[in-house]
Amino acid sequence: MNKGFRKDINGLRAWAVLAVVLYHFAIPGISGGFAGVDVFFVISGYLMTAIVILGLEGERFSLGGFYLARARRIFPALIAVCVAVLIAGWFLLMLDEYQQLGRHVRDSLLFISNVRYFKESGYFDSASHEKWLLHTWSLSVEWQFYMLLPVLLLLVWKFFPGRRKALLALAAVFVASLVVCIVWTLDNRDMAFYQLQARAWEMAAGGLIFLLSQRVRLSALAARYCEWLGFILIVATFLWVDAQSLWPGWLALMPISGTCLVLLAAREHSHWTGTAAAQWLGSRSYSIYLWHWPLVVGLANLELLSQVQWVVAGIALSVVLGHFSYVLIETPLRKQSRAWRPRREALALVACLLLVAIAAQLIRKTGIPDRLPAEVATFExxxxxxxxxxxxxxxxxxxxxxxxxxxxxxxxxxxxxxxxxxxxxxxxxxxxxxxxxxxxxxxxxxxxxxxxxxxxxxxxxxxxxxxxxxxxxxxxxxxxxxxxxxxxxxxxxxxxxxxxxxxxxxxxxxxxxxxxxxxxxxxxxxxxxxxxxxxxxxxxxxxxxxxxxxxxxxxxxxxxxxxxxxxxxxxxxxxxxxxxxxxxxxxxxxxxxxxxxxxxxxxxxxxxxxxxxxxxxxxxxxxxxxxxxxxxxxxxxxxxxxxxxxxxxxxxx
Incomplete structure (x- = not known):
């Protein structure tokens, strides 16, 4: 077992990715499965705050090392998915569709896709099924948070060392962002959905739980009740909220609070999170998340998304591709890259990212019309x-x-x-x-x-x-x-x-x-x-x-x-x-x-x-x-x- 590895967090990832996948494949009853992303946000905030705070306390925190570790985790599988959709688009997409895909790949790799999708249309609109990388909006929000969180905590720690002031700083972020989220949801739901300003509170909530959990010690019985209440809130959100709800807004407090309670309970051998299936899915959750949405869009493109057998095949293929992505891309590259010097590793990751982003930009410019049969141009x-x-x-x-x-x-x-x-x-x-x-x-x-x-x-x-x-x-x-x-x-x-x-x-x-x-x-x-x-x-x-x-x-x-x-x-x-x-x-x-x-x-x-x-x-x-x-x-x-x-x-x- 890896040092610091928590089975409850890994199992919680399984619940989150399963909800998102089932929702996107339009499985009946999972009307609020999109809230799985909110669960991911809280987990990310918890883990990133832990990394920064523990590093600062041990006087071993490196800002460059933090960013490199995040890039090592996120870049390889994301690049692979972007290359795959560009190849698929070559054969499946019309001229302006391929140009749009190029733009979306570029913005996803530059981690600004949340801004792009906010400008284009809403997450719940029918046009979402024409956007192969729509789901990367959440990666962009997380990356933007990753860029800012350690800087904030470093500055606070420099002038006011100690967890107390760090907690107060995160609490301020939590309150300000939550207010922005509620107000924007009432005024402009798309802005609240996509923008970091209205989502930072969810990740800050995870950070607060990490800082508070060091002071709060629950009995075994209290932890059990805490976890049960947390999962009730999370599952209720998955089943009750829907695309017409005022989301995120105050409703997002349900899954956020539920996730915080599960993290606070910290039950390593829970039936909710500790099963072999939950651990297997949790380990592969990032890759499954990356691959499932292009499959949804692909089935929609082929007009097969309403057919049960194809939906089942799409879900299964999401898991299979996620598994192979985890085994062949995530795991070996993380292990191998650590043998490199940090500068060399960073240059390699950034070079691969920019290479695909530049190719995507060229596609955005032209759509490569020569790839299309002449008669297809008529329909354009x-x-x-x-x-x-x-x-x-x-x-x-x-x-x-x-x-x-x-x-x-x-x-x-x-x-x-x-x-x-x-x-x-x-x-x-x-x-x-x-x-x-x-x-x-x-x-x-x-x-x-x-x-x-x-x-x-x-x-x-x-x-x-x-x-x-x-x-x-x-x-x-x-x-x-x-x-x-x-x-x-x-x-x-x-x-x-x-x-x-x-x-x-x-x-x-x-x-x-x-x-x-x-x-x-x-x-x-x-x-x-x-x-x-x-x-x-x-x-x-x-x-x-x-x-x-x-x-x-x-x-x-x-x-x-x-x-x-x-x-x-x-x-x-x-x-x-x-x-x-x-x-x-x-x-x-x-x-x-x-x-x-x-x-x-x-x-x-x-x-x-x-x-x-x-x-x-x-x-x-x-x-x-x-x-x-x-x-x-x-x-x-x-x-x-x-x-x-x-x-x-x-x-x-």
Whole structure:
């Protein structure tokens, strides 16, 4: 047994990595498994504080030696995983995906990936399954803490030697960081999740437990109860918290407190941590953690993550790769490197790290397009084949005129309206005719609708403007409302844009945690109020929802082509109607009560059984739910009916 080795800490690592792996592979019941990372943070804080304090007390602490030991522990397996994903990406990823991977590898090796992922999107977003190294955010946070902790303790020890002042310094870090964490979680959950300032308290908690444990002596019975309470808190977090919880915030006190209690109990022969299985997993926990997430992303890339047999295989392979990484990389390199001179070892580790980081930077610059078949480039182009005035007219929320100055129709809505407006421009009866467009991403054009996230105040102003001024907006001209209405009612197919499935994205009188009959009744009343008010002043057209494919169409087609198996993307009409039946019923009621007219895109995008995301190898969407400039042109015959009143009833209703 290694001197100072604690079986309880090693076994606790097993619990943490098992929770994280099962959560990421979406095993039912482990809704809070991501809190395993918080357990790791406390353990790291405990061990690092112990190393520094004991070194200072023995007058043998070396800052350079501390950093070298951390690099020896972390670098080799991390470099191996980064090289592996770059090789896999060469064969599996489209151009911009490979460029993104290069950026992520670089930032992971420079230990700033937590900052990168904070800027890009949230940990719980659907886009997380496109980020092969998302899990390295926690390594970056830990490394940043490793850089600062010994410096802090060295400075305190220089002027105020002794554990008491070191404890007070860590306590100050704990309190300040915890306050930051709670405040940021309420204001910006992603910032609190990824940034060291909001996570340092978790590692400081481990350090405090080390310092306190030297003064606290528990009886065998008290230690047993302490450990049991600790594991109850940890396991309860794994089972109770979920991706919609305000995390980390005050809720993180549960696993942090639980881990602290287990560390304080220090029971070496516990049934919780002392079993052979727990010890085996704990020893390999770092490598298992490193390898499991790329396997999750790989299965998602191959669209296999929902299949039980592949999930089981992925978990098993995570453990197998973790074992071989531990046996072939971690252990031998740690032993062999100690035979080298420290300077030589440090140079070798840093050189390997920088070599892979530089290669990743070159990939970030170009994506190496020559590796892709020529036909795959077509799908890359289709991903950008969208309204060329999107930034000017949609993202800004400012009004735009498409076509000539003689406005013949007014179009309002969200990003789905933006995808149709150029097709409407192509439908105009003359070169002088024009389209007035105004919209905003994610903005539902229904009187009184407010965004649940309350960050898009521009949307609320736009909706208020519509209610107040619609009578004077090109009086008598036809108006077309186009929205991703079902998304605002039911959320997305994945937890995207902060609106997971089953959760409304808007509210009126009060917020609803889920889409209830009461919310739908209120929505129906507000929608009809809006439609009747608008239809009283002009011809009003309500467009049926555009089919949502559930996957990024050109991306999926390009990936399939890279694997040598071309595909077409579609959903069934049954799935379409299951998603949009309520919106259809409300629109039908608006037609009956208010005289609104219906524009139905299904005859142009669907047949009797399927709604198509692609046709004859050509993508009709630029992502999962937005028509591109090819797909929207299929709607031109439908849109022309707006300017041909004689055929409206037969063609547009």
């Amino acid at each position: 182009a289709q991903r950008e084949n969208r309204n060329p005035r999107q930034a000017e007219c949609l993202d800004s929320g400012e009004p735009c005129i498409y076509g000539g100055e003689d406005v013949q129709v007014v179009v309002l809505g969200d990003s789905h309206a933006d995808t149709v407006v150029t097709a409407l421009e192509a439908s105009l009866p003359s070169e002088q005719a024009g389209v007035y467009f105004r919209g905003m991403p994610g903005c539902l054009m229904v009187f009184g609708a407010k965004k649940v996230d309350e960050e898009r105040t521009g949307c609320l102003q736009l909706v208020d403007w519509l209610e107040a001024d619609h009578q004077t907006l090109y009086p008598g001209m036809p108006m077309v409302l186009i929205d991703r209405t079902s998304f605002h009612l039911w959320g997305g197919h994945d937890p995207e844009e902060g609106v997971p499935l089953g959760t409304p994205g808007v509210y009126f009188s009060k917020k609803y945690a889920e889409t209830t009959p009461e919310f739908l009744q209120e929505f129906r009343a507000q929608y009809l109020k809006t439609a009747c008010s608008l239809a009283a002043e002009r011809p009003l057209y309500l467009m049926r929802p555009i089919p949502e494919m559930g996957i990024n169409v050109p991306l999926a087609m390009g990936r399939s082509l890279l694997r040598g198996s071309p595909r077409e993307v579609f959903i069934t009409r049954e799935a379409y109607h299951a998603r949009h039946a309520f919106v259809w019923s409300v629109q039908d009621e608006a037609r009956e009560k208010c005289g609104a007219r219906i524009l139905d895109p299904l005859p142009y995008l669907c047949d009797d059984e399927r709604c198509y995301g692609s046709k004859d190898g050509t993508a009709l969407y630029y992502d999962d739910d937005h028509l591109n400039e090819v797909g929207n042109r299929l709607l031109v015959p439908m849109l022309k009916t707006i300017f041909a009143p004689a055929v409206i009833d037969s063609a547009a209703q």
